Amino acid sequence: LGVVLAPADIGSFFYTETRVRVTPEVRGADIFILQSTSPPVNDHLIALAQLIDACRAAGAKRITALAPYFGYARQDQRSRVGDPRSAQIVARLLGAVELDHLVTLDLHAPSLESALPMPCTLLRADELFLPLIKSWGVKDLVIVAPDAGGLKRAQRYATELDADLSAIAKDRPQPDMATPRRVLGDVHGRACVIVDDMASTGRTLVGAAEALRRSGAREVHAVFTHAVMAADALERLLAAPLERIATTDSVPAAPHPRIEVVSIAGLLAKTVRDVHEDPRTSNPLSDSPRRAASSASGSASMD
Numbered sequence: 001l002g003v004v005l006a007p008a009d010i011g012s013f014f015y016t017e018t019r020v021r022v023t024p025e026v027r028g029a030d031i032f033i034l035q036s037t038s039p040p041v042n043d044h045l046i047a048l049a050q051l052i053d054a055c056r057a058a059g060a061k062r063i064t065a066l067a068p069y070f071g072y073a074r075q076d077q078r079s080r081v082g083d084p085r086s087a088q089i090v091a092r093l094l095g096a097v098e099l100d101h102l103v104t105l106d107l108h109a110p111s112l113e114s115a116l117p118m119p120c121t122l123l124r125a126d127e128l129f130l131p132l133i134k135s136w137g138v139k140d141l142v143i144v145a146p147d148a149g150g151l152k153r154a155q156r157y158a159t160e161l162d163a164d165l166s167a168i169a170k171d172r173p174q175p176d177m178a179t180p181r182r183v184l185g186d187v188h189g190r191a192c193v194i195v196d197d198m199a200s201t202g203r204t205l206v207g208a209a210e211a212l213r214r215s216g217a218r219e220v221h222a223v224f225t226h227a228v229m230a231a232d233a234l235e236r237l238l239a240a241p242l243e244r245i246a247t248t249d250s251v252p253a254a255p256h257p258r259i260e261v262v263s264i265a266g267l268l269a270k271t272v273r274d275v276h277e278d279p280r281t282s283n284p285l286s287d288s289p290r291r292a293a294s295s296a297s298g299s300a301s302m303d
Contacts, residue, residue: 001269006031010047018043020050027059032272037071037090038228038251045071045090052097064101064275065094066268068123068250069198069226073108076115091115103271105250105264106153106197106225121271125225125248128262129195130160132246133223138191140218142166146196146208154195166192168208181211188216198226199247202233206240219243227253 009021033055035048048065055063075086087109094102095117102116105123113120133141141163145154147170158165166185192212199205209220221244222237228251237245238258246260247253255261 001272008051010051018046018050020047020054022051022054022058024058026055028061030276031055031060031063032066032275033063034066034268036069036250036252037067038069038226039230041071045093049093049097052094052099056098062100063098064103064272065099066103066272068105068248068264068268069228070104070107070112073112076109076112087112088115091117094118101275103268103275105248105267108197121275123267123271124156125262125264126156126160128248128264128267129223129246130157132260132262133157133161133193133221136221136244138193138219138221140190142185142187142190142192142217144168144187144192144194144208144212146170146194146204150196153197157193157195163193164190166212168211170204170207183211183215187212189218191219192217192221194220194222194224196222196224198228199224199233199237200228201230202236202240205242206236209240209242213241221245223247225250227251227259229253 006026007023010018011020012018033048033051035044035051037044037048048067052063052065070090072086072090075084076088078085091112099118101119101121103121103123106125107113107122110122113122141161143154143158143161143163143165145151145165145167147168151167154167155165157163164185166183166187169181169184194205194208194212196205205222205224209222212220220242222242223246225248227247234256238256244260245258246262248262248264250264253261
């Protein structure tokens with residue numbers, strides 16, 4: 001975008017509470033806070049909320065959060081009695097600090113948008129991964145959804161690439177543990193590309209790759225948007241029968257020669273420009289008495 005980053009002081013007190021401070025120059029400005037709520041999720045999430053509140057108190061005109069990876073998005077439903085809906089809790093937290101607009105990439109559960117109290121721009125990694133997959137020049141291509149939840153995403157890729165579609169049926173006996181059962185669709189002798197929104201433990205991708213190989217796939221590749229990568233996930237993926245592995249930099253990760261990383265900078269920059277220039281993306285509640293009072297109080301405290 002050719003703009004200068006605004007300084008922000010982010011640290012912690014000796015008793016581990018997060019502290020932030022923003023520059024007074026945010027007054028009257030259209031602010032975009034870039035903060036992927038990736039591991040450590042809780043630290044990044046509370047820092048984002050504090051930055052929003054600090055910018056609001058300093059008199060920012062509008063605040064947009066760029067959170068490429070939206071933490072807790074997988075906890076959007078109660079699996080059993082006694083479970084919280086943590087994704088909705090995060091949505092209420094961002095609403096409580098009066099965020100004007102949220103931008104996120106490949107939200108795990110797009111239906112979560114209905115729980116967000118502010119306008120939301122849902123970006124897709126399709127325009128990043130589709131040219132990459134085309135550049136591989138793979139023949140006789142099959143796009144694979146690693147589970148039922150990824151079918152719509154895989155279908156988009158299959159349509160754009162004029163490829164066939166396959167899916168993996170799997171069980172999930174416990175959180176972060178999935179067991180592939182069988183491959184749905186003909187993959188024998190063909191090149192498969194598994195498309196997913198994230199890799200956390202890596203077990204889903206590895207299980208899918210192994211199931212495809214057992215079903216006679218000639219070669220298997222994998223692309224996923226968010227490299228959350230818990231302990232041992234990288235080693236698990238590198239040991240899997242995968243020819244190519246590609247992800248984005250939505251979550252900071254150490255580079256590895258076997259993993260191709262696609263930058264999301266251009267996609268975010270285009271979105272920032274669009275949000276900044278289009279007044280229709282502003283929060284319709286921005287002129288509410290409560291917000292006006294909050295802004296006035298914040299300006300007075302900065303003076």
